[in-house]
Amino acid sequence: xxxxxxxxxxxxxxxxxxxxxxxxxxxxxxxxxxxxxxxxxxxxxxxxxxxxxxxxxxxxxxxxxxxxxxxxxxxxxxxxxxxxxxxxxxxxxxxxxxxxxxxxxxxxxxxxxxxxxxxxxxxxxxxxxxxxxxxxxxxxxxxxxxxxxxxxxxxxxxxxxxxxxxxxxxxxxxxxxxxxxxxxxxxxxxxxxxxxxxxxxxxxxxxxxxxxxxxxxxxxxxxxxxxxxxxxxxxxxxxxxxxxxxxxxxxxxxxxxxxxxxxxxxxxxxxxxxxxxxxxxxxxxxxxxxxxxxxxxxxxxxxxxxxxxxxxxxxxxxxxxxxxxxxxxxxxxxxxxxxxxxx
Numbered sequence: 001x002x003x004x005x006x007x008x009x010x011x012x013x014x015x016x017x018x019x020x021x022x023x024x025x026x027x028x029x030x031x032x033x034x035x036x037x038x039x040x041x042x043x044x045x046x047x048x049x050x051x052x053x054x055x056x057x058x059x060x061x062x063x064x065x066x067x068x069x070x071x072x073x074x075x076x077x078x079x080x081x082x083x084x085x086x087x088x089x090x091x092x093x094x095x096x097x098x099x100x101x102x103x104x105x106x107x108x109x110x111x112x113x114x115x116x117x118x119x120x121x122x123x124x125x126x127x128x129x130x131x132x133x134x135x136x137x138x139x140x141x142x143x144x145x146x147x148x149x150x151x152x153x154x155x156x157x158x159x160x161x162x163x164x165x166x167x168x169x170x171x172x173x174x175x176x177x178x179x180x181x182x183x184x185x186x187x188x189x190x191x192x193x194x195x196x197x198x199x200x201x202x203x204x205x206x207x208x209x210x211x212x213x214x215x216x217x218x219x220x221x222x223x224x225x226x227x228x229x230x231x232x233x234x235x236x237x238x239x240x241x242x243x244x245x246x247x248x249x250x251x252x253x254x255x256x257x258x259x260x261x262x263x264x265x266x267x268x269x270x271x272x273x274x275x276x277x278x279x280x281x282x283x284x285x286x287x288x289x290x291x292x293x294x295x296x297x298x299x300x301x302x303x304x305x306x307x308x309x310x311x312x313x314x315x316x317x318x319x320x321x322x323x324x325x326x327x328x329x330x331x332x333x334x335x336x337x338x339x340x341x342x343x
Contacts, residue, residue, distance in 0.1 A: 001305060002315045003335055004043035004081070004231070005036060005327060007071070009062040010054040013235065013319045014252050016284050021322040024060045026070070032324050033071050037078055039331025040339060044071070045112055045317050048083035051121045054286060065097060072105035080105060081180060083112040086142035087127045087135070091162060095149035095169050102173040110178040112200070115139045115188070136187045143179065143195045150176045180231065192228075193219045200231040200317065203292030206304075210311035217312075231315035232308065235289025238301055238330055245296045252321070253284040289319055298333040305338070 012020035052059040122129035320326035
């Protein structure tokens with residue numbers, strides 16, 4: 001099992017807790033990145049949204065592609081999974097950015113390719129906004145062009161969204177970045193099966209995750225491509241006792257959300273094709289994080305992680321609050337014993 005975490009570009013993860021003791025200032029992000037390596041984390045996912053969908057559109061939100069080189073420069077082994085939304089980025093510009101980042105952090109750059117869902121954000125930032133299946137058509141072409149740019153000497157392409165004439169890209173990366181993708185609609189799964197390297201899922205129970213993994217393994221095998229790897233999001237509440245952990249869950253799911261943040265949530269539901277209804281409690285923590293059940297004592301959480309490993313999960317993408325302190329404790333009380341047990 002690999003352990004990853006979401007970089008807190010929004011200053012927190014809890015929609016019902018205004019001040020989580022987390023900052024979007026660089027000194028906090030810098031300390032978090034360096035501490036995460038010492039704590040045993042393998043990867044950080046740096047999300048990409050121009051508006052803050054946790055605390056509300058008027059709250060701060062850092063830019064992924066500006067932050068990434070700074071994090072790359074101060075870390076030594078951390079994989080940087082950079083979110084990218086094709087409607088906001090030309091594949092040529094993204095390929096050039098990856099090429100440059102690879103000179104700073106060789107072999108440590110990967111992509112989380114996201115087909116945008118937030119119409120209001122696209123309108124504010126002047127980006128094209130496609131309906132659901134059209135978004136995946138753009139993503140499909142975008143990934144095809146990007147992959148060619150990172151592998152081929154020159155690229156000529158004439159498609160629905162992008163046109164290139166004998167485009168050259170140098171330097172090439174050591175190897176093309178791993179492409180992580182998520183999605184639950186048939187169209188999303190079709191694109192992931194064809195062009196992705198890893199399938200990432202919202203938090204859910206181990207038996208549900210096992211079924212999703214089995215389906216994607218079957219679809220991938222039918223495509224004839226190498227097997228996918230699998231990741232899952234989760235929110236961690238690690239405490240000395242189960243009662244203390246449950247009390248913390250009650251605190252963070254006491255819904256007193258701002259009108260702006262809840263409006264963002266409604267936009268998300270309207271723009272997505274999720275497999276199941278997301279309850280108001282699940283809204284309190286993003287990415288269905290509490291469904292993962294990573295709540296309790298270190299021993300209880302380790303048992304739950306073993307269940308996900310048996311289900312086929314290779315990577316956990318975790319959220320914490322307040323992040324710096326909770327991540328350091330998770331590293332000491334869960335990751336370090338886990339790695340010792342695995343030797």
